[in-house]
Amino acid sequence: MSELRGPVRIVGTGLIGTSIGLALARLGVVVELVDGNPDNALMAERIGAGSRLVEIEPQLVVVAVPPDHVGAVVAEQLRQTRAIVTDAASVKSKPLADARALTDDVTRYVGSHPMAGSERNGPLAARADLFDGATWAITPHATSAPEAVDLVRRLAEACGARTVEMSVEDHDLGVARVSHLPHLMSALAAGTLADAPSSHLELSGQGVRDVTRIAAGDPRLWTQIVSANSTALTGLLEQIRGELDRLLVALGKEEAADELTAILGQGVSGAVRVPGKHGTPHIDLVTVLVTIPDRPGQLARLFADAAESGANVEDLRIDHSPGRPVGEVELAVKPGSVDQLVDVLTERGWVVHR
């Protein structure tokens, strides 16, 4: 088994690269920081993610540059060093193809994808614990050296992540389904609101807030991401277009109600498969609604009371429609602790609905 000894060279000191540096530095691994923008590398160095000047040849290079540049930088690092090379991009086929077009030997390269991030960018948003318990996909290709796969797994583990190994193609189809397609659907739904009259927006509830939230992400970054995964996404978008056409034909025809119900039922089947907390399906939890006055300190009081009931709150949401003077908190707990929770909260004067 390959041991992660270092030095580890990180090319690209944005959120992901700098966070990897911080995670490795806390284990005493020597980290070299490289960035086309000297200010970024300096900032990463100042917060303790590594050093801009390391004279020993790296054992491992982590390429964490914007998606469009990953393949070229991977090829460059394979040529310039004898190190094992990985990257952290959210798509895997295109970087591999790009690198192969630029260099003959990609045996020392194994792609990977830490599934963690933030709406914030740049080295100052970085955190040593960004990957604690996160999923980190490792995607060997046909000619990857086994010791390269091993070493990249060691990297992910050193950062505190849980590794999942899958093929490059399977990975890209997976993220197309659970990340890129949802983003595009969110953007399309939100797009219809851009020029809508304000009176229509006044009718908004929690549903449209949830569906459109991720559409607020940076359009330039997402253009790079979805472009790099266009093959997998095109198949899914064509599937969506087929379903959309079925919907348009069925909508408003009384005899086609079963067809509509079938399309919506397919949505239910998919929705319940999305894992909730800790990988458990969210249908295993019971939810309780609590009305809370809109005053400071009420949430503190509520959670103190909930804790005293012995129930662990597994998930929570605040629902607040425009103009409502009171809020509602939905607490999700394990079925075994719901009775006790409701009893204690009711006793303490909360308005609770199951």
Place this chain on the structure above:
Amino acid sequence: MSELRGPVRIVGTGLIGTSIGLALARLGVVVELVDGNPDNALMAERIGAGSRLVEIEPQLVVVAVPPDHVGAVVAEQLRQTRAIVTDAASVKSKPLADARALTDDVTRYVGSHPMAGSERNGPLAARADLFDGATWAITPHATSAPEAVDLVRRLAEACGARTVEMSVEDHDLGVARVSHLPHLMSALAAGTLADAPSSHLELSGQGVRDVTRIAAGDPRLWTQIVSANSTALTGLLEQIRGELDRLLVALGKEEAADELTAILGQGVSGAVRVPGKHGTPHIDLVTVLVTIPDRPGQLARLFADAAESGANVEDLRIDHSPGRPVGEVELAVKPGSVDQLVDVLTERGWVVHR
């Protein structure tokens, strides 16, 4: 001005009808409960929403039956009584057209739509405060009597709601945009997950959870809702298909990156218009991330510390990726109180990220 004296007859004692009954009963208004299912009416009566037997002619009839039956029941009530009649359906053109087809005089009818609900159904989920501070749309038509509009407004106010008056057509286009289209987009996105390999689902994060949440709603109920609003929805779905075709053409073509960015940018413009808490755009709030160990009592401790800082938590989310042993809570507060909040939490040992 018409006063709401009662009796109020409620036809359909599900969640909405029974909640209206409870809200009126707490004001001392006499409420008559009618339901095709005698068990439902009995349950509504038992929880105090009104009485199954009222011998005085109603002043107002509220039709709260499933969407498909609203028009027929409205026409029936207009013929059988001299009362003003309203309904609570989430679409307004079709019930009006259905009622007009069955009765000559619809001057005593004014549609309305209380924008509140729950994932729960039936009389036992009802609550007197369901409409407190909620938006209640009132949709007069060309021949509505002014006193009928007045009385329906009184009903909404008596239930604690904030009224918004708009035309039948404008209402239906509005809910198509902010409710029905988001539901269909959520269902289509979730539908692609129904037959996906489990390994793909393992890559799920918070984004796909948010986008697909509402797709879990009852397919039969939603078939009725979207069918009743097919005209407004068809226009929007055709707009979506147009954008989807633009996406499919642009995707994967380097020269079309600007086109992709424009489509995604339109999504950003729409997403930021969706009102957050109390009708204010969510961009006015500042968010802070706090890491919390997955143990009972941690949320209580966090909110107690937050309350002591003097900050009022305006919104919150828990983010938990599958398999992560720690959770992260995102607290949204007004910009003026963020420094104090971060200082106090850090001082008390919380790991806080801005």
